[in-house]
Amino acid sequence: MPSDGEDEYVPWVQQFCESFGHDYFVPVAQEFIEDDFNLTGLSSQVPYYREALLTILDYQVETADDDDDKKLPNKAILAHSAELLYGLIHARYIVSKPGLTAMASKFERNEFGTCPRYYCDGMHLIPVGSTDIPGSETVRLYCPCCNDIYIPSSSRYLNIDGAFFGTTFPGLLVKMFPEIENQCRLRIEKFNQHDFGLKLFGFKINELSASGSRMKWLRMHLKTDADRVEYDQCELKIPQLAANGDSIDDGGDGDDNDDDDKTMASD
Numbered sequence: 001m002p003s004d005g006e007d008e009y010v011p012w013v014q015q016f017c018e019s020f021g022h023d024y025f026v027p028v029a030q031e032f033i034e035d036d037f038n039l040t041g042l043s044s045q046v047p048y049y050r051e052a053l054l055t056i057l058d059y060q061v062e063t064a065d066d067d068d069d070k071k072l073p074n075k076a077i078l079a080h081s082a083e084l085l086y087g088l089i090h091a092r093y094i095v096s097k098p099g100l101t102a103m104a105s106k107f108e109r110n111e112f113g114t115c116p117r118y119y120c121d122g123m124h125l126i127p128v129g130s131t132d133i134p135g136s137e138t139v140r141l142y143c144p145c146c147n148d149i150y151i152p153s154s155s156r157y158l159n160i161d162g163a164f165f166g167t168t169f170p171g172l173l174v175k176m177f178p179e180i181e182n183q184c185r186l187r188i189e190k191f192n193q194h195d196f197g198l199k200l201f202g203f204k205i206n207e208l209s210a211s212g213s214r215m216k217w218l219r220m221h222l223k224t225d226a227d228r229v230e231y232d233q234c235e236l237k238i239p240q241l242a243a244n245g246d247s248i249d250d251g252g253d254g255d256d257n258d259d260d261d262k263t264m265a266s267d
């Protein structure tokens with residue numbers, strides 16, 4: 001029966017994505033939600049998992065308000081569970097091919113905002129969670145140019161859970177779309193000569209003074225082969241006594257993630 005437009009039915013996922021402050025989210029495809037494989041492990045993280053899943057999929061769910069059964073969730077609890085479940089599915093969806101593509105379009109349209117750092121020259125930001133555990137921290141924005149994270153400028157995002165975007169997503173996006181790295185490279189080349197440092201009447205402030213520049217190497221990018229050689233030779237660990245430059249075992253950076261299933265080449 002055709003509806004008269006006024007009470008047109010809006011699917012739950014669309015409603016969620018259109019509500020206030022939810023504009024970082026992409027709509028997760030129905031097939032993705034219906035595939036049990038994609039939901040592995042979520043049932044233990046979400047209260048009233050089954051009811052929440054049915055809500056997301058637009059099935060009628062009985063709540064305690066309809067029936068006095070104590071085992072049923074009330075509407076508010078069910079709504080919260082459904083949002084939590086959707087958020088966790090969303091974090092998985094955006095690291096799948098269709099989700100990544102949808103987020104890449106949003107990134108391109110600059111829907112996540114631009115980096116506030118002057119030298120990043122309006123680089124588009126990418127949403128990120130600093131942890132994958134829901135309820136720990138709200139969403140942050142990652143700039144692939146300065147490799148730093150920022151708090152969204154609008155307060156509407158201050159209650160969006162970071163775990164709904166996850167820790168893996170920005171890294172995967174940058175690796176899957178090399179043009180993002182290209183955009184960064186252009187900015188780095190453009191601004192490399194102009195290195196900000198405080199000056200007093202034209203004289204640079206000594207690095208050791210309280211307002212002197214610190215840790216400049218953090219934002220340094222190796223450009224020439226000579227730079228690379230220097231980097232390779234610089235000793236970030238206890239110097240070896242062996243004179244013949246025995247291969248020093250690579251300690252790595254110490255915070256290896258246990259993401260064994262990453263398929264991306266990292267070069």
Ligand SMILES: [Zn+2]
Pocket residue numbers: 115116117120123143144145146147148
């Ligand atoms: Zn930046």
